[in-house]
Amino acid sequence: MDERKRDSMIAYLRHRMEEFGIKPEDLAAVLANERGGQKNARYRSATGDTWDGQGEMPQWLKQAISAGQSIGHFELSATPAPAPAAAAPAKKRVDWQNDPFAGSPLARSNSR
Structure with missing residues (x-):
């Protein structure tokens, strides 16, 4: 989104918040609660x-x-895993964020 569109959207949102009596603190509290729910x-x-x-x-x-x-x-995991021992090789982390096959049979691997 370019700067002009962003500024226009912010002005629109401020206007609508004022129209409905929503304060920035109200919005911040709702957003904080949503983040807390994800925990x-x-x-x-x-x-x-x-x-x-x-x-x-x-x-x-x-x-x-x-x-x-x-x-x-x-x-x-509820708690972070302990650091691996120095002798053990670090396991390569896989980023599944953009994998269209995540969760499908194509994502399974028989080589371990």
């Missing part, structure tokens, strides 16, 4: 969908499991 997420997909493990399993997770992916693949 409770227990599972996350490559596209950013989350589930806290409560209630019915979301469709994205059902589809991934039926395609052969393990639920553990999507689980977020």
